[in-house]
Amino acid sequence: MPAVTIRNLSDETHRALRVRATHHGRSTEAEIRAILEAAVRPSQRVKLGTLLVDIGRQADLSESDVESLQQREKVPAEPMTFE
Known part of the structure; x- marks a missing residue:
């Protein structure tokens, strides 16, 4: 230490x-x-997760919006190609 x-x-x-x-x-x-x-x-510091939840509430996200975002995390992204 x-x-x-x-x-x-x-x-x-x-x-x-x-x-x-x-x-x-x-x-x-x-x-x-x-x-x-x-x-x-x-x-009393603001944590990132809490801040993101507050932003979502201010944006009036619906349950379907939240589900879409959660589903998106489960689908792997396609790698970029530079050709």
């Missing part, structure tokens, strides 16, 4: 991290991991 070293962290910031970690009942290192995880992988 990768490791990260943070240099030149002010004493005030380090102290605030320790207090925050204590408040959440975890080590300073675990608190930093939680902060970084929340920053780069927010829970």
Whole structure:
């Protein structure tokens, strides 16, 4: 697992991290991991599948439209020829 070293962290910031970690009942290192995880992988991010479903709803796709799209995925595409 990768490791990260943070240099030149002010004493005030380090102290605030320790207090925050204590408040959440975890080590300073675990608190930093939680902060970084929340920053780069927010829970409210939009996932591609959800976005596509929303687009389909806005386009008023019917059940037959959805079935056509699903059927299309099962049929292999014909390879292109350049001759």
